[in-house]
Amino acid sequence: MPHPEVIPALLLIADGLGDRYCPELGGRTPLEAANTPTLDRLAAEGETGLLDPIDVGVRGGSDTGHLSILGYDPYRYYTGRGPFEALGIGMDVRPSDIAFRGNFASLDASGIVIDRRAGRITEGTVDLAAALDGFECEGIVCRVKESIAHRCAVVLRGEGLSDQVGETDPHDEGAAPFHPLLPGADAAGQKTARVLQAFTRHSYEVLNDHPVNRRRREEGQPPANIVLTRGAGRSPDLAPFDAANNVHSACIVEVGLVKGIGRYLGMEVIDVPGATGGLDTDTDAIGRAVVAALRDHDFILCNVKGPDVAAHDGDPLGKREIIEKIDRMVAQILRGHGDRLVVTVTGDHTTACETGDHTGEPCPILFWGPGVRRDAVTAFGETACGTGSVHRIRGLAVVRILTSYMGAQEKYGA
Amino acid sequence: MPHPEVIPALLLIADGLGDRYCPELGGRTPLEAANTPTLDRLAAEGETGLLDPIDVGVRGGSDTGHLSILGYDPYRYYTGRGPFEALGIGMDVRPSDIAFRGNFASLDASGIVIDRRAGRITEGTVDLAAALDGFECEGIVCRVKESIAHRCAVVLRGEGLSDQVGETDPHDEGAAPFHPLLPGADAAGQKTARVLQAFTRHSYEVLNDHPVNRRRREEGQPPANIVLTRGAGRSPDLAPFDAANNVHSACIVEVGLVKGIGRYLGMEVIDVPGATGGLDTDTDAIGRAVVAALRDHDFILCNVKGPDVAAHDGDPLGKREIIEKIDRMVAQILRGHGDRLVVTVTGDHTTACETGDHTGEPCPILFWGPGVRRDAVTAFGETACGTGSVHRIRGLAVVRILTSYMGAQEKYGA
Numbered sequence: 001m002p003h004p005e006v007i008p009a010l011l012l013i014a015d016g017l018g019d020r021y022c023p024e025l026g027g028r029t030p031l032e033a034a035n036t037p038t039l040d041r042l043a044a045e046g047e048t049g050l051l052d053p054i055d056v057g058v059r060g061g062s063d064t065g066h067l068s069i070l071g072y073d074p075y076r077y078y079t080g081r082g083p084f085e086a087l088g089i090g091m092d093v094r095p096s097d098i099a100f101r102g103n104f105a106s107l108d109a110s111g112i113v114i115d116r117r118a119g120r121i122t123e124g125t126v127d128l129a130a131a132l133d134g135f136e137c138e139g140i141v142c143r144v145k146e147s148i149a150h151r152c153a154v155v156l157r158g159e160g161l162s163d164q165v166g167e168t169d170p171h172d173e174g175a176a177p178f179h180p181l182l183p184g185a186d187a188a189g190q191k192t193a194r195v196l197q198a199f200t201r202h203s204y205e206v207l208n209d210h211p212v213n214r215r216r217r218e219e220g221q222p223p224a225n226i227v228l229t230r231g232a233g234r235s236p237d238l239a240p241f242d243a244a245n246n247v248h249s250a251c252i253v254e255v256g257l258v259k260g261i262g263r264y265l266g267m268e269v270i271d272v273p274g275a276t277g278g279l280d281t282d283t284d285a286i287g288r289a290v291v292a293a294l295r296d297h298d299f300i301l302c303n304v305k306g307p308d309v310a311a312h313d314g315d316p317l318g319k320r321e322i323i324e325k326i327d328r329m330v331a332q333i334l335r336g337h338g339d340r341l342v343v344t345v346t347g348d349h350t351t352a353c354e355t356g357d358h359t360g361e362p363c364p365i366l367f368w369g370p371g372v373r374r375d376a377v378t379a380f381g382e383t384a385c386g387t388g389s390v391h392r393i394r395g396l397a398v399v400r401i402l403t404s405y406m407g408a409q410e411k412y413g414a
Numbered sequence: 415m416p417h418p419e420v421i422p423a424l425l426l427i428a429d430g431l432g433d434r435y436c437p438e439l440g441g442r443t444p445l446e447a448a449n450t451p452t453l454d455r456l457a458a459e460g461e462t463g464l465l466d467p468i469d470v471g472v473r474g475g476s477d478t479g480h481l482s483i484l485g486y487d488p489y490r491y492y493t494g495r496g497p498f499e500a501l502g503i504g505m506d507v508r509p510s511d512i513a514f515r516g517n518f519a520s521l522d523a524s525g526i527v528i529d530r531r532a533g534r535i536t537e538g539t540v541d542l543a544a545a546l547d548g549f550e551c552e553g554i555v556c557r558v559k560e561s562i563a564h565r566c567a568v569v570l571r572g573e574g575l576s577d578q579v580g581e582t583d584p585h586d587e588g589a590a591p592f593h594p595l596l597p598g599a600d601a602a603g604q605k606t607a608r609v610l611q612a613f614t615r616h617s618y619e620v621l622n623d624h625p626v627n628r629r630r631r632e633e634g635q636p637p638a639n640i641v642l643t644r645g646a647g648r649s650p651d652l653a654p655f656d657a658a659n660n661v662h663s664a665c666i667v668e669v670g671l672v673k674g675i676g677r678y679l680g681m682e683v684i685d686v687p688g689a690t691g692g693l694d695t696d697t698d699a700i701g702r703a704v705v706a707a708l709r710d711h712d713f714i715l716c717n718v719k720g721p722d723v724a725a726h727d728g729d730p731l732g733k734r735e736i737i738e739k740i741d742r743m744v745a746q747i748l749r750g751h752g753d754r755l756v757v758t759v760t761g762d763h764t765t766a767c768e769t770g771d772h773t774g775e776p777c778p779i780l781f782w783g784p785g786v787r788r789d790a791v792t793a794f795g796e797t798a799c800g801t802g803s804v805h806r807i808r809g810l811a812v813v814r815i816l817t818s819y820m821g822a823q824e825k826y827g828a
C-alpha cells in the first residue's frame with residue numbers, strides 16, 4: 001500500500017529514446033519529429049535536461065542503463081555478463097550464484113570443438129537445456145536454460161563457489177574445451193572449476209545421444225552436444241529497491257533483461273498481455289496496467305521497448321510512430337490516474353537510427369508533477385532539453401529526484 | 415591502419431586556452447576577441463560547453479590536464495613529479511621505474527650544500543649528466559638527463575625498487591644532503607635508499623673535478639658538483655591509449671611533457687619541423703602534419719603551446735594572435751582532410767593573462783562532426799560556451815565522447 005501522504009511516481013523509460021538528426025525527418029530526431037502534445041505539455045509545465053544514464057560519453061546497454069537509473073552503480077555491481085544474461089531469459093538468479101553465458105556447441109569424437117554454435121541451432125534447445133537442468137555435483141546445483149538460437153545460460157548455486165573461474169569456451173574452433181581452473185585459484189575457485197568441468201563433461205554425455213542430436217545428425221546438421229561457458233560472474237548483492245528507496249514499486253516492462261533486473265531487485269513484475277516489445281505493442285494495455293498498478297503501488301517503472309527496436313532497424317519513421325504511441329499512453333495514464341503523480345520520461349541510452357546501435361549521447365529527460373519547477377523549455381526533444389534547467393545529470397540521480405518529489409526520501413542529515 | 419568504418423577524430427588542445435576578461439581587449443577574453451571564423455562555424459554547427467580538465471575549480475598543469483583529458487585520472491596516476499619531469503625532457507621512462515626531479519648543486523669540501531642551484535648554471539649540464547648517466551649499483555641502472563638551467567631528472571631502473579624513499583635535497587643551504595632512507599622502510603625502500611645514496615656520492619666523486627667545474631671555479635662560479643633529488647615517484651602502469659580506446663592514434667604536440675606522456679601511452683609521436691612551441695610556431699606545418707597523419711591514424715591529439723606562452727607573459731594581444739593562427743590551422747585541416755572528421759577543440763587548463771599563471775576556471779569546449787547535436791551557441795568563447803548543451807564536463811569524459819562519435823567505443827552492457 002502507498003504511504004498515506006506520498007505522491008506516487010512514474011518512471012517511464014522509452015528504450016533507446018535518444019537519437020541523432022535524421023535526414024528522413026528533415027534533420028530532426030525521431031522524438032523531435034514526433035507529434036507529442038502530452039510530452040510537450042509536461043516539458044512546458046515541468047523541468048527538462050539531459051541524462052547520461054551511466055556517465056558522460058558512455059555507450060551503455062539496457063542492463064547497465066537501467067541498473068544505473070534505478071540507483072545501482074553498474075561499475076560496482078555489473079560484474080560479468082553471466083548473471084544478467086541469466087536474468088534476461090527469466091532464470092531465477094539469487095545473490096552469490098555464479099552465472100555464465102553459454103553456447104550449445106559441436107564436439108567431435110576426439111574432443112575437438114568443430115562448431116562453437118552447433119550450426120546456429122534454432123530448434124530443440126529447450127529440450128537440451130531441460131536434459132541438463134538440475135545436474136548436481138559436490139552439493140552444487142547447476143541450472144540451465146536456453147536463450148536465443150545456440151545461446152543459453154548456466155547458473156551454479158550452493159556453498160563455497162567463486163567467480164574466479166575460467167572459460168570452457170576455447171573461442172576458436174579446432175581446439176578442445178578449456179579446463180576452467182585458473183592458476184593460483186583458492187579453494188572456492190578450485191571447487192567451482194571442478195563443478196564446471198564436471199558439468200561440461202556431463203553435458204557431452206547427456207547430449208551426444210539425445211534425440212534432438214540424433215535427428216540433427218540424420219539431417220546432416222552438427223550436433224549440439226556440449227555446453228561451453230564464458231563470462232563468469234557472481235550475482236551481486238543488491239539492496240532491494242523498495243527498502244532502499246522507501247517505496248512500494250511495480251515493474252511494467254517489455255524487455256526480458258529489465259524484467260529480470262526488476263525481479264532481482266524485489267520489484268513486483270507485472271506482465272501485460274499484448275506488450276510485445278515491438279512496434280506493434282499494445283501501449284493502451286500497458287497504460288491501463290500502469291493506472292491499475294498505481295492503485296496499490298507508489299512507484300512504477302515502465303519500459304516500452306519499441307523506440308530501441310526501430311532505431312536498431314535504422315527506421316526513424318517507425319521510431320517516430322512508436323514515440324507518438326507512447327505520448328498517447330502518457331495522456332491515457334494521466335486521464336486514468338489524475339494529476340497527483342510525479343512523472344519522469346527519459347531513455348536508458350541513445351540508439352541512433354544512423355548507426356543502428358547504441359551511442360554515447362545523453363537522453364532528454366523531463367520531470368513533471370507537484371513541486372517540480374518550470375523552465376523555459378516547451379517541447380520534449382534532444383535539442384530543446386539541452387537548455388533545460390535540470391542541466392545534465394547522471395542516471396544514479398534519477399530515483400533520488402523522484403523520491404524527493406514523492407516525499408518518500410529519508411532526510412540525509414539533521 | 416584505421417578501422418574501416420570508424421570516423422576519425424581530432425582532439426585539438428590549444429594549451430592554456432581559457433582566460434579572463436582583459437582590459438586591453440575591451441573586457442573580452444583573448445579567444446572572444448580573436449577573429450575565429452572557423453571555430454565559430456564549428457561551434458554554431460556543433461555542440462559547446464565548459465570543460466574542467468581535472469575537476470571543478472582545480473588549477474591544473476599541462477601534465478595533469480592532458481592525462482585527465484586522455485582518460486587517465488591524475489588523482490590515481492600522477493604519483494610524484496619525478497616520472498613526468500623525466501618524460502618531459504625526453505627520457506625513456508617505463509612502468510615501475512622510480513624517477514626523481516634533480517638539481518645540480520654546489521657542495522663545499524666539508525659536505526655542506528652552499529648553493530642548491532650551483533649558481534643557476536646554464537651551460538655544461540649536458541656533459542655533467544652524461545658523465546653520470548649509466549651508473550650501476552646493486553643491479554640498478556641510474557639514468558640522468560639535464561633539463562633547463564640547474565635542473566635534471568634521475569631514473570632508477572631494475573628489480574626490487576620502491577618509491578618509499580626520501581629526498582637527498584635538504585631544501586636549505588648550509589645543510590648536508592639528506593640520507594634518503596625513510597624510517598620503517600621495507601626491503602625495497604632500503605635498497606632504493608642505498609642505491610640513491612650511492613648515486614649521490616658517486617655524483618660528487620665524478621663531478622667535483624669534472625672539466626666543466628674546473629672551468630667554473632676558474633671563472634669564480636660555484637661548481638655543479640652534486641645531484642640532489644626530490645619528488646620520488648613510481649612510473650604508473652597506464653593502459654596503452656590505443657588498446658584502451660580501440661583507436662590507432664598519433665600525437666602531434668609541441669610541449670615536451672605532453673610528448674613524453676604520449677610516448678608513455680604508446681601513442682605514435684610525430685615531430686613537426688617548424689613547431690617551436692612559441693608564438694612564431696608554424697601552424698601551417700602542424701596542420702599539414704595532422705592531415706597527413708589522418709591518412710593512417712584515426713585519432714589525432716594535437717597541442718599548440720602558444721596561447722599558454724602568451725598568457726604566462728601577460729600578453730593578451732599575443733594570445734589573441736596565436737588563437738587566430740590556430741583558427742586558420744583548423745580551416746586548413748578541414749580543407750585538407752574533408753568533413754568526415756569529429757573535431758574537439760578545448761584547452762588543458764586556463765592560463766590567465768591577468769595573473770600570468772594557470773587558474774581554475776573551466777575551458778570552453780566544442781564538439782563538431784557527423785552525429786554531433788547542435789545547440790544555440792554560435793561563437794567559440796568562454797562566455798558563449800557557458801550556455802552550450804554540453805553543459806559542464808570533466809576531462810575524463812572527453813575521449814569517451816569522441817570514441818562514441820567515432821563508432822570505436824565498445825558497448826558497456828547488453
